[in-house]
Amino acid sequence: MQTVLISIHLIVVLGLIVVVLLQRSEGGLGLGGGGSGGVSGFMTGRGQANALSRATAILAAIFFATSMTLAVMSHRAAAPRSILDGAGNPVATQPAQPNADNLLDTLRQGQGTPAQPAPSQPTVPVPPPAQPATPDAPQSR
8 A cells, every 4th residue: 555655656746846847937947938948839828827836736735645644654654662572581582502602603504514513622711800999080189
């Protein structure tokens, strides 16, 4: 439905552009016959002014209606959702990976290549970073 309405909206926009450009300008360089050449013989006099201004008003009303309808449809499609709706247990939903620390093995598993065992490395405990005795920020006096 939204695609059909967007197509109608675009056709109305193009029609509105054409109708506005065909109107007689008051000395500008529009296509409506203000300059030399143009389409001055297309429609003449009062009939042209009435038909084009009526067409402009109708196309503008349709443009307004389709714009409002598209805005309402867009707003309804983007309804607010709760963050709890799709949240299950995140720990249970992730698959267990045998060697999640090794990025290369993880990528090989995604491509279907069998993972090679990681070389054994001695594990050395890393001490936590030392905490400063005083804060780094200057103290106010």
